[in-house]
Amino acid sequence: xxxxxxxxxxxxxxxxxxxxxxxxxxxxxxxxxxxxxxxxxxxxxxxxxxxxxxxxxxxxxxxxxxxxxxxxxxxxxxxxxxxxxxxxxxxxxxxxxxxxxxxxxxxxxxxxxxxxxxxxxxxxxxxxxxxxxxxxxxxxxxxxxxxxxxxxxxxxxxxxxxxxxxxxxxxxxxxxxxxxxxxxxxxxxxxxxxxxxxxxxxxxxxxxxxxxxxxxxxxxxxxxxxxxxxxxxxxxxxxxxxxxxxxxxxxxxxxxxxxxxxxxxxxxxxxxxxxxxxxxxxxxxxxxxxxxxxxxxxxxxxxxxxxxxxxxxxxxxxxxxxxxxxxxxxxxxxxxxxxxxxxxxxxxxxxxxxxxxxxxxxxxxxxxxxxxxxxxxxxxxxxxxxxxxxxxxx
Amino acid sequence: xxxxxxxxxxxxxxxxxxxxxxxxxxxxxxxxxxxxxxxxxxxxxxxxxxxxxxxxxxxxxxxxxxxxxxxxxxxxxxxxxxxxxxxxxxxxxxxxxxxxxxxxxxxxxxxxxxxxxxxxxxxxxxxxxxxxxxxxxxxxxxxxxxxxxxxxxxxxxxxxxxxxxxxxxxxxxxxxxxxxxxxxxxxxxxxxxxxxxxxxxxxxxxxxxxxxxxxxxxxxxxxxxxxxxxxxxxxxxxxxxxxxxxxxxxxxxxxxxxxxxxxxxxxxxxxxxxxxxxxxxxxxxxxxxxxxxxxxxxxxxxxxxxxxxxxxxxxxxxxxxxxxxxxxxxxxxxxxxxxxxxxxxxxxxxxxxxxxxxxxxxxxxxxxxxxxxxxxxxxxxxxxxxxxxxxxxx
Numbered sequence: 091x092x093x094x095x096x097x098x099x100x101x102x103x104x105x106x107x108x109x110x111x112x113x114x115x116x117x118x119x120x121x122x123x124x125x126x127x128x129x130x131x132x133x134x135x136x137x138x139x140x141x142x143x144x145x146x147x148x149x150x151x152x153x154x155x156x157x158x159x160x161x162x163x164x165x166x167x168x169x170x171x172x173x174x175x176x177x178x179x180x181x182x183x184x185x186x187x188x189x190x191x192x193x194x195x196x197x198x199x200x201x202x203x204x205x206x207x208x209x210x211x212x213x214x215x216x217x218x219x220x221x222x223x224x225x226x227x228x229x230x231x232x233x234x235x236x237x238x239x240x241x242x243x244x245x246x247x248x249x250x251x252x253x254x255x256x257x258x259x260x261x262x263x264x265x266x267x268x269x270x271x272x273x274x275x276x277x278x279x280x281x282x283x284x285x286x287x288x289x290x291x292x293x294x295x296x297x298x299x300x301x302x303x304x305x306x307x308x309x310x311x312x313x314x315x316x317x318x319x320x321x322x323x324x325x326x327x328x329x330x331x332x333x334x335x336x337x338x339x340x341x342x343x344x345x346x347x348x349x350x351x352x353x354x355x356x357x358x359x360x361x362x363x364x365x366x367x368x369x370x371x372x373x374x375x376x377x378x379x380x381x382x383x384x385x386x387x388x389x390x391x392x393x394x395x396x397x398x399x400x401x402x403x404x405x406x407x408x409x410x411x412x413x414x415x416x417x418x419x420x421x422x423x424x425x426x427x428x429x430x431x432x433x434x435x436x437x438x439x440x441x442x443x444x445x446x447x448x449x450x451x452x453x454x455x456x457x458x459x460x461x462x463x464x465x466x467x468x469x470x471x472x473x474x475x476x477x478x479x480x481x482x483x484x
Numbered sequence: 485x486x487x488x489x490x491x492x493x494x495x496x497x498x499x500x501x502x503x504x505x506x507x508x509x510x511x512x513x514x515x516x517x518x519x520x521x522x523x524x525x526x527x528x529x530x531x532x533x534x535x536x537x538x539x540x541x542x543x544x545x546x547x548x549x550x551x552x553x554x555x556x557x558x559x560x561x562x563x564x565x566x567x568x569x570x571x572x573x574x575x576x577x578x579x580x581x582x583x584x585x586x587x588x589x590x591x592x593x594x595x596x597x598x599x600x601x602x603x604x605x606x607x608x609x610x611x612x613x614x615x616x617x618x619x620x621x622x623x624x625x626x627x628x629x630x631x632x633x634x635x636x637x638x639x640x641x642x643x644x645x646x647x648x649x650x651x652x653x654x655x656x657x658x659x660x661x662x663x664x665x666x667x668x669x670x671x672x673x674x675x676x677x678x679x680x681x682x683x684x685x686x687x688x689x690x691x692x693x694x695x696x697x698x699x700x701x702x703x704x705x706x707x708x709x710x711x712x713x714x715x716x717x718x719x720x721x722x723x724x725x726x727x728x729x730x731x732x733x734x735x736x737x738x739x740x741x742x743x744x745x746x747x748x749x750x751x752x753x754x755x756x757x758x759x760x761x762x763x764x765x766x767x768x769x770x771x772x773x774x775x776x777x778x779x780x781x782x783x784x785x786x787x788x789x790x791x792x793x794x795x796x797x798x799x800x801x802x803x804x805x806x807x808x809x810x811x812x813x814x815x816x817x818x819x820x821x822x823x824x825x826x827x828x829x830x831x832x833x834x835x836x837x838x839x840x841x842x843x844x845x846x847x848x849x850x851x852x853x854x855x856x857x858x859x860x861x862x863x864x865x866x867x868x869x870x871x872x873x874x875x876x877x878x
Contacts, residue, residue, distance in 0.1 A: 118809055120809065121596050122517075133692070134688065137821055156798065159707040160708060173821075174819075197604040199608045199611070201604075202604075204604075205516060205604035206516060206602065207604075208603065209599070209602065210591040210593050210595075210601075210624075211599065213593055214593045294514050295514055295527050295528040297526075298527070298554070313553040403549060404550065413514065413515045417512075425569045426572060427548070
């Protein structure tokens, strides 16, 4: 079970990073979920709960008494302590007993996926710990959560691979039925049907998963499919991913719709496709453990600009896992909004997208998105990179 | 559209409570959602975003440029400002221009539903505002969010009513097919099928929605259905709710399985049922604007104890709306873990559950859950209260 695998993994990470205790402090996770929860419990907790992982290997859950049965079933906690009135007493008892030198909490300025502790819960914890020595030992567990999310175990990688495989099959299915006149919305509905067939969910907000961009676009990301019909002489870009068994894919593919009489896409369209394909290839070649995300982004970004295009207004790539945007290390430029994420070193076991983009005002968005896993020696593609523009009609 | 209705409502609430600005400060809401987001935008945002509602009526969104198109479509913001590099500059510009005396943020010690701001985002905001006068104007928007969630508009009430109605239909459907030997899991699967038919989702964690309790139980809440088969002489309790069009129901119903030769449930079972029914009735009669939650809980709790039972280990009732546990005012005893929630006055437009419980060691859990809306003069039932124990077999 993946929860057990990850619960073991985190103990090693605590030792490596010199953190004595990682504590998920949460409540009503159905309303206000901590994104780290899904790694340790596959269901929701109601009352204030402290899920504690100690560097000495002990795993203790302090939870409301109504939640006991479910937590027992998961079987990752060596001790399950329940309460009825309030959590404070039990929490202090455990802290006194174990006296951890540092208490890592899920907050982070830069990384949403390790920022699951709410501000109210932080204040509440300070109240609970008032007057004790533990209040001075609270610190960010960002490094712990990031390593836990980023370092995919073999069974996590298996699930991601399957999600990628099934997504690629759906793109192939689409190619067979694509024709001029189809509307963006109609294309999106096909994917919705195929996901249902498979028992998969969209990997992100259903309103833009898939995102379908036919022809010239004003924006070109995070937008819902429209009533626009695909016309000859246009590009079609689809950004799509599924969540299967709790793990995501995130890919983009490109089609061109030939005009009457055309036998191949116009040279400027081919040049843009090749530029994107090459930018992905060049950045993938340098993507290995120890590199910083901004260095990899810069390779793709510089290459695209060198070919006479504007730079893309986003990161080259993000991690993928439980979520499509899996947080932490990011292949991004050094912009204010990315904070420290572009400086985090790439590690073995991380899974990234590579998704540079150029805009062709007369044709549409040109953007591919591939997925890679980082091995000791470099990046290995999880997707089958699109080698040439897929051509429809003519 | 409900988002527009709620966005207007919040302006009135800001004036009433003397708050100059309510600001949802969020990012990557697909990974780390603020529960208040669903009231203003029916989809996810990616980059740091400030959704600002001013008491003067102006509504301003500062968002990443890739999110513009979707936010425009919703049409509730009078100004949409986008950025590429970082939010700080635009945020300070707006604060300088409007100079709000108070800036309400979504954090709360007691109420999960108004505690959507993460601790990392709070620290980040402090960084953005460093050296400005605005850093001293940050405060909790708990009262704003609670009023916004609690005061159901007519169209919100319509949706809740429909969810209740459809849930009651499913209970009736179940009664027709119930028989001894059915397993808890099999009963649960029936509800899953009926939800699919209707296009509804479970109102809470699918692993315990429905929760199905056949016969004597060790715990009796938040637990998943098991392989246990229903036997004669046992009680069946089902706790179930659906989410339909974004709004929830949450109800419990009771069945008794006659032993061979029995023509009615044993007197002690009937007494327990009547105790629960009466506790609901007595507390509903006193449930009106201005009352405190703990006063209402006490009526049911005292009555149950007066009949010779243990008090139930939870609150009498919670609000229902977008979420099954809709936060804020709570019909709960004054226990540490409920913080200030039992002291919040009941208001017109709130929707509550009433769900006292007693445990009958030889028969099972006896618990009903009804739903009421608070009108000017008192509580009006949204559900059709169960009047007698439904009897199967014999």
